[in-house]
Amino acid sequence: MKLFTFVTSPYARKVRIAMDYKGIAYEPVERCYSLDRKPDLRDASIRAEVPVLVLDDGRRIADSTIICEYLEQTHPRPPLYPRQAFERARMRSLEDLCDRSFDAVSYGYFIAMLRADAPEAPAMKAAAKAEYEALFGVLERELSDRDFFCGEISLADIAAVCHVPTARAMNIDPNQFRKLQAWMKRMRAIPAVAADLKRMRVAMAKMHDIASELVGPDGRIHWRDTRLEWPVRHGFIDFIAREFKAGKMMFPPDAA
Numbered sequence: 001m002k003l004f005t006f007v008t009s010p011y012a013r014k015v016r017i018a019m020d021y022k023g024i025a026y027e028p029v030e031r032c033y034s035l036d037r038k039p040d041l042r043d044a045s046i047r048a049e050v051p052v053l054v055l056d057d058g059r060r061i062a063d064s065t066i067i068c069e070y071l072e073q074t075h076p077r078p079p080l081y082p083r084q085a086f087e088r089a090r091m092r093s094l095e096d097l098c099d100r101s102f103d104a105v106s107y108g109y110f111i112a113m114l115r116a117d118a119p120e121a122p123a124m125k126a127a128a129k130a131e132y133e134a135l136f137g138v139l140e141r142e143l144s145d146r147d148f149f150c151g152e153i154s155l156a157d158i159a160a161v162c163h164v165p166t167a168r169a170m171n172i173d174p175n176q177f178r179k180l181q182a183w184m185k186r187m188r189a190i191p192a193v194a195a196d197l198k199r200m201r202v203a204m205a206k207m208h209d210i211a212s213e214l215v216g217p218d219g220r221i222h223w224r225d226t227r228l229e230w231p232v233r234h235g236f237i238d239f240i241a242r243e244f245k246a247g248k249m250m251f252p253p254d255a256a
Contacts, residue, residue, distance in 0.1 A: 010162035020192035034222035047252035094156035102163040104226035130133040220250040
């Protein structure tokens with residue numbers, strides 16, 4: 001199998017950790033269409049977004065949640081989905097919280113860093129930091145006294161570990177969330193997670209600046225769904241309007 005992935009994408013990281021945890025062999029192909037415009041990813045996915053799993057017979061599966069569900073069905077051991085129906089539903093809710101809310105908030109923060117000269121930038125960063133801390137509170141309550149979110153390790157833990165370490169980059173003290181800190185220590189002991197965090201450290205060390213991570217060769221930034229909803233919801237509509245009118249926004253390619 002071949003996996004289109006990108007080292008800093010939380011969605012691609014989630015799938016790669018799951019595959020490593022399950023011991024599934026694959027060939028990683030590093031791609032980010034918004035940055036490199038390479039056509040093979042565009043050909044593999046209508047939205048030209050990672051991750052995309054290409055099966056040995058050439059069939060393709062896109063979207064991290066759909067890929068992980070496929071992997072659980074085809075490689076059920078070791079399991080990443082709880083057996084009990086309610087816990088499985090709860091796992092999906094936590095995964096969705098990470099995929100949608102955590103991702104959108106952190107994206108807003110780093111866009112504000114990129115556009116530091118924008119009049120809204122300080123307020124955007126403050127709003128993102130406050131909301132990220134609130135989301136940490138949700139995870140702290142959901143974890144409660146469990147070792148992992150659903151008792152045993154599940155996809156909820158893998159989705160969360162792709163976002164929790166971002167706290168330090170947003171100047172949030174993670175030590176105020178003691179249960180999450182203890183959980184993070186347990187997660188780091190898992191070889192698949194340790195390998196992912198190592199890849200992230202290497203990537204961060206090579207990153208020149210935030211622009212190299214967000215801005216494509218034509219000067220545009222990749223926006224979509226909840227990442228666009230976040231600044232609008234917080235009232236930063238003028239910021240979005242200026243970006244759009246200046247031609248600095250791109251959206252996932254579609255079938256057209």
